Amino acid sequence: MPSLGELLKARIEQEEQAEISRKQVEAAEKQAKLDHERQLVETYFDTVRKTIVSVITHGGKMPGFTIGQRNGWVCDSYELGSILRTSQWSDTTPQGSIQDASHRFYDVWAKFRDWAKENDLSVGFVYEHDGMGQESWYILTIKPQ
Numbered sequence: 001m002p003s004l005g006e007l008l009k010a011r012i013e014q015e016e017q018a019e020i021s022r023k024q025v026e027a028a029e030k031q032a033k034l035d036h037e038r039q040l041v042e043t044y045f046d047t048v049r050k051t052i053v054s055v056i057t058h059g060g061k062m063p064g065f066t067i068g069q070r071n072g073w074v075c076d077s078y079e080l081g082s083i084l085r086t087s088q089w090s091d092t093t094p095q096g097s098i099q100d101a102s103h104r105f106y107d108v109w110a111k112f113r114d115w116a117k118e119n120d121l122s123v124g125f126v127y128e129h130d131g132m133g134q135e136s137w138y139i140l141t142i143k144p145q
Helices: 004-058 077-084 106-118
Strands: 065-067 121-129 136-144
Touching: 004 065, 004 077, 004 106, 065 077, 077 136, 106 121
Parallel strands: none
Antiparallel strands: 065 136, 121 136
């Protein structure tokens, strides 16, 4: 029969292993969420890019590319606004926005912005709101350089 010390040691080791497993699960869940968020942001800008190319080459009206609006241009515009933290953006400066080099998805924005520049396009954001303090969003603007 094991001694009390051996039993306690085994229980501590078991608890430590359970804690390690719990932390691994948490880390995997966090990484899956980050991967989902990055995929959504990349898909949004890729879809915008493809739409710009299609509208310019085939004619038609450029849609308002919204971020953060409940009934926005894409069905996940509201979720995208949450992921990009548009509520923390300033409507007068890029500080805190995806245009800020410290933003976690700046690399996605920079790739899109550089593509636009290569195609003689200028891109930016315009702040919009419902006028009643209930909802606000940003519209991605596209202009010739």
